Structures are given as structure tokens and as C-alpha cells.
Amino acid sequence: MDDDKIRQSFMPAGQTENFLKHLRQFPTSSYFRRMAPRRVPRFAFEYCDTGAGDDVGIAHNWASLDGVKIVPRYGVTAVSPPVDVELFGTRYAAPIGIAPMGGPSMVWPGADLILAKAAQAARVPYTLGVVGGATIEQVAAVAPDVFWLQMYRFARNDHKIGFDLVRRAAAAGVKVLTLTVDTPVRTIRSREAYAGLGWEFKPDLRMFAEMLMRPRWLMALLRNGYPRFASMQEYAGGLTATNDIIRFARSEMGGAFLWDEIARFRDAWKGPMTVKGIMHPEDAEKALSLGIDGIWVSNHGGRQIEALAPTIDVLPAIAEVVGTRATILFDSGVRSGQDVMRALALGAQAAFAGKAFLWSLAALGEEGPAQLIDLFMNDLRGSLGQIGAQSPAEARAAKVVHPTRIAF
Numbered sequence: 263m264d265d266d267k268i269r270q271s272f273m274p275a276g277q278t279e280n281f282l283k284h285l286r287q288f289p290t291s292s293y294f295r296r297m298a299p300r301r302v303p304r305f306a307f308e309y310c311d312t313g314a315g316d317d318v319g320i321a322h323n324w325a326s327l328d329g330v331k332i333v334p335r336y337g338v339t340a341v342s343p344p345v346d347v348e349l350f351g352t353r354y355a356a357p358i359g360i361a362p363m364g365g366p367s368m369v370w371p372g373a374d375l376i377l378a379k380a381a382q383a384a385r386v387p388y389t390l391g392v393v394g395g396a397t398i399e400q401v402a403a404v405a406p407d408v409f410w411l412q413m414y415r416f417a418r419n420d421h422k423i424g425f426d427l428v429r430r431a432a433a434a435g436v437k438v439l440t441l442t443v444d445t446p447v448r449t450i451r452s453r454e455a456y457a458g459l460g461w462e463f464k465p466d467l468r469m470f471a472e473m474l475m476r477p478r479w480l481m482a483l484l485r486n487g488y489p490r491f492a493s494m495q496e497y498a499g500g501l502t503a504t505n506d507i508i509r510f511a512r513s514e515m516g517g518a519f520l521w522d523e524i525a526r527f528r529d530a531w532k533g534p535m536t537v538k539g540i541m542h543p544e545d546a547e548k549a550l551s552l553g554i555d556g557i558w559v560s561n562h563g564g565r566q567i568e569a570l571a572p573t574i575d576v577l578p579a580i581a582e583v584v585g586t587r588a589t590i591l592f593d594s595g596v597r598s599g600q601d602v603m604r605a606l607a608l609g610a611q612a613a614f615a616g617k618a619f620l621w622s623l624a625a626l627g628e629e630g631p632a633q634l635i636d637l638f639m640n641d642l643r644g645s646l647g648q649i650g651a652q653s654p655a656e657a658r659a660a661k662v663v664h665p666t667r668i669a670f
């Protein structure tokens with residue numbers, strides 16, 4: 263699709279009836295979040311919404327983003343600008359993407375493919391989590407133009423599974439491969455644990471009762487089955503039960519990629535590759551030295567430990583070091599198009615959201631993610647127009663007030 267068609271394929275903001283209908287109920291992502299616990303079992307909401315410990319890391323991400331203020335310029339743009347961007351040689355309708363998630367199907371059964379289809383329809387990047395609920399091949403079939411894949415470390419047998427996943431990704435036409443480095447340890451997410459979720463999916467009586475009280479969610483579960491690590495099934499030696507596959511995958515998976523391992527995957531994968539979870543300019547520099555194409559600034563959305571710095575506070579220093587040598591991606595705390603604009607203004611080329619997409623699924627089921635993408639795009643377009651930027655890239659020229667920026 264050429265640029266004009268991509269622009270045209272988007273209805274002008276707020277013009278579709280469906281969008282307007284849902285806008286009434288969900289004018290921002292926080293309305294999705296408010297509604298979500300009333301639509302899905304409690305454990306499903308807690309799974310998607312929890313951070314590490316008492317959620318302080320999430321609060322810090324949000325507070326730092328909220329603290330970024332932009333001084334507008336007028337007289338340059340009469341209307342909202344187009345927001346399409348090129349990332350790694352592919353044109354997308356907006357610099358907004360869906361971050362990889364392991365268990366979106368816990369939040370809404372069948373979620374991985376719902377997210378992938380919404381991203382394909384909107385032409386924004388969709389990142390499948392390698393431990394997600396759909397296989398690489400299933401996602402390739404529904405989202406061929408926007409398909410990114412995230413990988414964890416499966417180090418056994420000299421990374422046999424990892425390298426086979428790379429082979430499958432290439433065969434499936436994955437556009438960008440992402441290696442996550444920010445989960446060297448498994449930490450406790452208190453609300454998840456308190457809601458009864460452990461290593462395996464073993465609903466107790468309370469969880470069954472919660473499911474029965476949410477008939478729409480239950481119907482989706484009956485249609486799609488329990489969430490499982492779908493792409494892992496073919497390595498599991500004939501195991502088919504959900505918990506058997508989860509147990510198998512967990513026995514194979516562990517730790518976070520080391521730099522020498524990243525170098526080997528860099529050799530094996532011929533397409534664009536990003537490293538996700540970078541928080542320090544020197545780690546960005548190290549990734550660049552290995553030929554990585556994209557630096558994905560992330561603190562896992564506050565889900566690892568609470569004491570990590572907010573991503574927006576380290577972004578400017580990383581952007582300064584990276585310059586034009588690689589693409590910078592941003593996540594952790596993004597709840598609106600204005601947050602996307604803040605990240606663009608501080609040096610990112612695109613921003614991704616995780617939890618906000620899960621809130622949209624919980625609150626609005628199958629229609630949620632498409633509605634959220636429209637909301638984000640609408641807000642981004644309006645925000646750029648408001649500050650006098652004529653493209654996403656021009657946000658970088660804005661005068662930004664950023665009190666919590668970290669100097670290295």
C-alpha cells in the first residue's frame with residue numbers, strides 16, 4: 263500500500279459510527295480500565311493490571327509521563343497532520359504499536375488473534391509474545407503486514423528451541439524480531455498471586471465462581487479454550503494439555519539473554535532485530551555494537567520490580583547516544599496518544615502499549631483493541647496538530663519540560 267492509500271484507509275478522526283458509539287462509553291483508556299473488572303473474572307483483571315509489589319513502578323511510569331509538558335507553537339499547522347511512519351522499511355499508519363504479552367488470552371480468551379487482526383486492519387505493529395496464546399503461523403495468517411515477534415531465552419540444548427523459533431519466524435514472514443533482556447529473574451506480582459494465579463493455570467473454587475459470574479468471558483473461553491503457550495506446543499513431544507505445555511515451556515525458558523547470545527541470534531536472523539528492555543545508554547551502545555537495528559526502551563511496564571527508573575526519564579539520554587544509528591521504540595506507561603507524543607518529543611520513533619490494550623479487551627471484548635487504536639491515533643493526530651508538528655518526527659523539535667529526566 264502506498265502512503266496516500268494508508269492515509270486514506272483511515273477514517274478522519276471520529277467519523278465512524280462504531281467509533282462514536284464506543285467513544286461515548288470509553289473516551290480514554292482509563293475508562294476501559296474502570297470498566298474492565300466488571301466484565302472479566304477478577305483473576306483475569308488482576309493478571310493484566312498488576313505490577314510488581316504494590317504497583318509503585320507503574321505509578322512512577324505514569325507520574326513521569328504525566329510530568330512531561332510541551333510548549334506549543336502556532337501558525338504553522340492549520341489542521342492535524344498525517345501520522346503514518348516508516349519503521350524498519352515498512353510503512354505503518356501510526357507510530358503506535360501493541361507490545362508483546364505472554365497471556366492476553368487470560369484476560370480475554372482468543373485475545374492474541376483479536377489483537378493481531380486489529381493491528382492488521384489499522385496497519386500498526388503487532389508484537390506476538392513468544393509465550394502468547396497463538397502460534398507464529400496463526401498470527402502470520404491474520405496479520406502478515408504488521409507482524410513482529412518477541413522472544414525469551416530458551417537456552418537448553420544450546421538454544422535449540424530459540425534458533426528453531428527464528429527459523430519459523432523467517433518462514434512466517436515476521437517483520438521484526440525482538441529479544442527481551444529485562445526479565446533475568448521471575449518476581450512476584452502481588453495482585454496476581456493474591457488472585458490465585460501461579461505457575462500453572464489451576465483454577466480453584468473461587469476462580470471458577472468468578473468465571474461463572476462473567477458469562478460473556480466464559481463463552482469466549484468455551485470458544486477458544488484455556489490460554490496456553492501455543493508456539494511451544496510443537497516442541498513438547500506430543501503433550502497437548504494446557505498445563506503440560508506450560509510446564510514444559512517453563513522448564514525450557516529461563517533467565518535473560520546475555521550479549522554473546524544476542525550476537526548469535528543477530529547472526530541467525532537476517533531481518534531487523536530489536537532488543538527490548540534497554541534502560542541505560544551504555545547498554546544501548548552495546549546493542550548497537552552488535553548490529554541491533556532497534557533499541558526498545560522498556561521497564562516491562564513496572565511488572566518486574568518497583569524500583570526501576572521510569573522509561574520516559576531515561577529515554578532522552580538513550581536517544582542522545584543512539585542518534586540516527588538505530589530506531590528507538592518506547593513503552594511502559596503509555597495510556598494515550600499524548601503519551602505517544604511525549605515519547606516522540608523525547609526521541610522515540612514509535613511507542614507501544616501493553617496494559618491499555620488488555621483493559622480494552624476486558625472492557626469491550628473483541629471490539630476493544632480496534633477502538634483503542636482509533637483513540638490513540640485520534641489523540642496523537644490532535645496532539646501533534648495542537649503543538650504545531652506537521653509529522654510525528656517533528657514532535658522532536660518541540661520545547662519540552664521534563665522535570666524528572668535522568669542525566670547519565
Ligand SMILES: Cc1cc2nc3c(=O)[nH]c(=O)nc-3n(C[C@H](O)[C@H](O)[C@H](O)COP(=O)(O)O)c2cc1C
Pocket residue numbers: 309310323361362363364365366391392393412442538560561562563564565593594595596614615616617618
Ligand atoms: C500481561 C502482560 C504480559 C506481558 N508479557 C510480556 C512478554 O511475554 N514478553 C515481553 O517482552 N514483555 C511482556 N510484557 C511487557 C510488555 O511488552 C510491555 O513492555 C509493557 O506492558 C509496557 O507497559 P504498559 O503495560 O504500561 O503499556 C507483558 C506485559 C503485560 C501487561
